[in-house]
Amino acid sequence: xxxxxxxxxxxxxxxRRFGSVHAVDAVSLDVARGDTLCLxxxxxxxxxTLLRTIAGLExxxxxxxxxxxxxxxxxxxxxxxxNMMFQSYALFPHMSVARNIAFGLERQRLPRATxxxxxDEMLALASLxxxxxxxxxxxxxxxxxxxxLARALARHPRVLLLDEPLGxxxxxxRERTRIExxxxxxxxxVTCVIVTHDQEEALTLADTIAVMRAGRVAQVGTPDAIYDxxxxxxxxxxxxxxxxxxxxxxxxxxxxPALGIVMDAEPEQQGDASLAIRPERLAVLREGEHRDHEITxxxxxxxxxxxxxxxxxxxxxxxxIRLLTDPRNRVEPGAEIRIGFDHDAIRVLPA
Amino acid sequence: xxxxxxxxxxxxxPLGWMAVFLLLxxxxxxxxxxxxxxxxxxxxxxxxxxxETGRWLWEGTLQAWxxxxxxxxxxxxxxxxxxxxxxxxxxCLLLSLPMAWAIARAPLSWRTPLLLAVILPFWTSxxxxxxxxxxxxxxxxxxxxxLTGIGIIDAPLLILHTNAAVLIGMTYAYLPFMxxxxxxxxxxxxxxxxxxxxxxxxxxxxxxxxxxxxxxxxGVLAGCLLVFIPxxxxxxxxxxxxxxxxxxxxxxxxxxxxxxxxxxTASALALTMLLVLLAPLxxxxxxxxxxxxxx
Numbered sequence: 001x002x003x004x005x006x007x008x009x010x011x012x013x014x015x016r017r018f019g020s021v022h023a024v025d026a027v028s029l030d031v032a033r034g035d036t037l038c039l040x041x042x043x044x045x046x047x048x049t050l051l052r053t054i055a056g057l058e059x060x061x062x063x064x065x066x067x068x069x070x071x072x073x074x075x076x077x078x079x080x081x082x083n084m085m086f087q088s089y090a091l092f093p094h095m096s097v098a099r100n101i102a103f104g105l106e107r108q109r110l111p112r113a114t115x116x117x118x119x120d121e122m123l124a125l126a127s128l129x130x131x132x133x134x135x136x137x138x139x140x141x142x143x144x145x146x147x148x149l150a151r152a153l154a155r156h157p158r159v160l161l162l163d164e165p166l167g168x169x170x171x172x173x174r175e176r177t178r179i180e181x182x183x184x185x186x187x188x189x190v191t192c193v194i195v196t197h198d199q200e201e202a203l204t205l206a207d208t209i210a211v212m213r214a215g216r217v218a219q220v221g222t223p224d225a226i227y228d229x230x231x232x233x234x235x236x237x238x239x240x241x242x243x244x245x246x247x248x249x250x251x252x253x254x255x256x257p258a259l260g261i262v263m264d265a266e267p268e269q270q271g272d273a274s275l276a277i278r279p280e281r282l283a284v285l286r287e288g289e290h291r292d293h294e295i296t297x298x299x300x301x302x303x304x305x306x307x308x309x310x311x312x313x314x315x316x317x318x319x320x321i322r323l324l325t326d327p328r329n330r331v332e333p334g335a336e337i338r339i340g341f342d343h344d345a346i347r348v349l350p351a
Numbered sequence: 352x353x354x355x356x357x358x359x360x361x362x363x364x365p366l367g368w369m370a371v372f373l374l375l376x377x378x379x380x381x382x383x384x385x386x387x388x389x390x391x392x393x394x395x396x397x398x399x400x401x402x403e404t405g406r407w408l409w410e411g412t413l414q415a416w417x418x419x420x421x422x423x424x425x426x427x428x429x430x431x432x433x434x435x436x437x438x439x440x441x442x443c444l445l446l447s448l449p450m451a452w453a454i455a456r457a458p459l460s461w462r463t464p465l466l467l468a469v470i471l472p473f474w475t476s477x478x479x480x481x482x483x484x485x486x487x488x489x490x491x492x493x494x495x496x497x498l499t500g501i502g503i504i505d506a507p508l509l510i511l512h513t514n515a516a517v518l519i520g521m522t523y524a525y526l527p528f529m530x531x532x533x534x535x536x537x538x539x540x541x542x543x544x545x546x547x548x549x550x551x552x553x554x555x556x557x558x559x560x561x562x563x564x565x566x567x568x569x570g571v572l573a574g575c576l577l578v579f580i581p582x583x584x585x586x587x588x589x590x591x592x593x594x595x596x597x598x599x600x601x602x603x604x605x606x607x608x609x610x611x612x613x614x615x616t617a618s619a620l621a622l623t624m625l626l627v628l629l630a631p632l633x634x635x636x637x638x639x640x641x642x643x644x645x646x
Contacts, residue, residue: 057546077549090547094565103561104551155552 291340512594536570
């Protein structure tokens with residue numbers, strides 16, 4: 001029975017307890033065929049446990065996992081049509097690169113020639129042809145990562161699981177590897193679940209991001225939607241720095257004294273709230289330039305970051321504000337400047 | 352002091368130990384093996400004597416060595432020992448693999464008590480434990496009494512003073528020497544590797560055979576040597592549990608020294624045994640050099 005392609009991988013109310021701790025608490029998610037879901041959250045939020053549950057390495061206390069309509073919850077890991085790339089890569093140290101990649105295929109009792117062809121195909125996919133006979137300890141970190149990926153893809157899994165795929169690499173290698181990884185996943189077109197704590201990785205690799213916190217899903221959405229309309233302050237803060245201001249709702253109006261804003265509140269907003277504005281949505285205004293909202297601020301610091309410049313400003317009520325601007329916009333600390341932002345830059349979040 | 356000098360000076364301790372407890376005894380054995388036995392103290396002849404002309408004369412002989420290679424008794428003892436030691440090693444290995452694996456994969460809080468249970472017999476003297484096996488295996492012993500009692504057999508099994516008894520006794524005596532090195536290598540295998548194997552479609556058995564066992568290869572080798580070498584020269588177990596058809600090197604050695612008082616033959620035999628045991632050690636060294644894979 002083939003399921004709705006939008007529900008190719010179904011995670012239904014999965015709960016996993018360790019003692020009295022709910023590592024994963026009634027999580028439900030759907031991944032469409034060929035899509036990439038990123039589980040994003042701090043360490044200990046339950047994202048890895050959820051991934052291991054899909055792989056069959058953890059048995060859930062409640063809930064079901066369905067792949068293309070088939071319930072695989074009770075299936076042992078070696079029978080699942082799922083392969084995982086481990087954070088440690090878990091390459092078999094006594095086997096060559098080619099033997100590592102062939103391992104999963106040999107378990108399927110495929111004909112020798114088929115295995116050889118598939119291994120060659122995977123070596124080519126991961127640009128590892130020159131390293132087929134090397135042992136894992138003779139490879140660099142980036143090469144090991146590609147072996148792990150090739151090994152996990154070799155069996156043509158219906159769902160590919162990646163646990164912190166770039167976590168073990170140093171910073172310089174990360175971006176290049178991320179682009180390679182993204183290209184490989186796109187070419188293969190496999191349905192993916194990626195676990196990461198790095199928001200940049202999530203934003204670039206995912207079709208859908210599920211933000212996890214304390215075993216629960218805080219928000220699900222496309223990278224744009226989550227970046228642009230986070231449901232709460234913690235989710236908003238996951239993606240870069242954020243300016244937050246206290247606000248309150250009175251008589252259907254939202255008041256934010258720090259920014260001098262009074263605007264119509266949404267009907268469901270009550271009591272205290274937070275106004276959030278991303279630093280890049282603020283602009284330093286020149287003579288004659290205008291925005292929906294404008295205030296004056298004192299420059300405290302002006303830091304050159306290369307691609308842009310970060311201004312730390314202080315408002316009249318002494319609250320601080322961060323502004324990201326063109327690196328050519330140089331201002332002196334102590335100067336008073338006019339800054340502004342458009343109305344659609346404002347996000348109202350629960351306090 | 353430079354590091355190199357420090358290393359070379361600290362190497363004197365093991366070298367000194369070797370010189371006193373290995374090279375010196377070997378030299379003495381070698382010297383005795385060229386003598387002839389005699390019923391005096393010491394029970395062997397001098398190699399160099401002062402002749403009537405006042406010159407040194409060589410009185411040594413190769414008789415003991417010739418004896419060793421011509422009399423089939425010694426060859427049979429060597430073959431008997433080889434067979435029994437190999438069999439003991441094999442049985443120990445087969446028993447230890449699941450046991451060591453179970454201990455290494457047990458929850459952390461269980462491992463120490465389980466390891467302790469493996470080592471616990473060492474609290475009691477080896478000799479006493481072998482004697483205990485006599486009373487277990489003898490016709491009216493606990494094992495036969497139980498088996499006849501519950502009606503599995505009519506007449507008691509004659510185990511004591513057979514090769515089976517020697518195998519049982521030696522397996523029992525040397526099992527910990529196999530379990531411990533196996534455990535030490537099994538316990539270092541990362542859980543991730545086993546899970547990755549399962550994830551790639553390997554059943555638990557396939558994972559054990561293709562991942563765990565190859566990675567534990569150094570432990571297997573070490574365990575086999577630790578069992579095989581003492582089993583080759585064992586005297587206590589074959590003497591106490593074995594029978595007349597059970598002639599092994601240890602027994603032959605004891606007979607030459609104490610029963611026949613033929614020290615030269617005994618010395619030659621002891622040296623031969625030493626050489627035979629050097630072969631597996633050399634093999635181990637070669638295998639380890641080939642297997643140098645940092646994990």
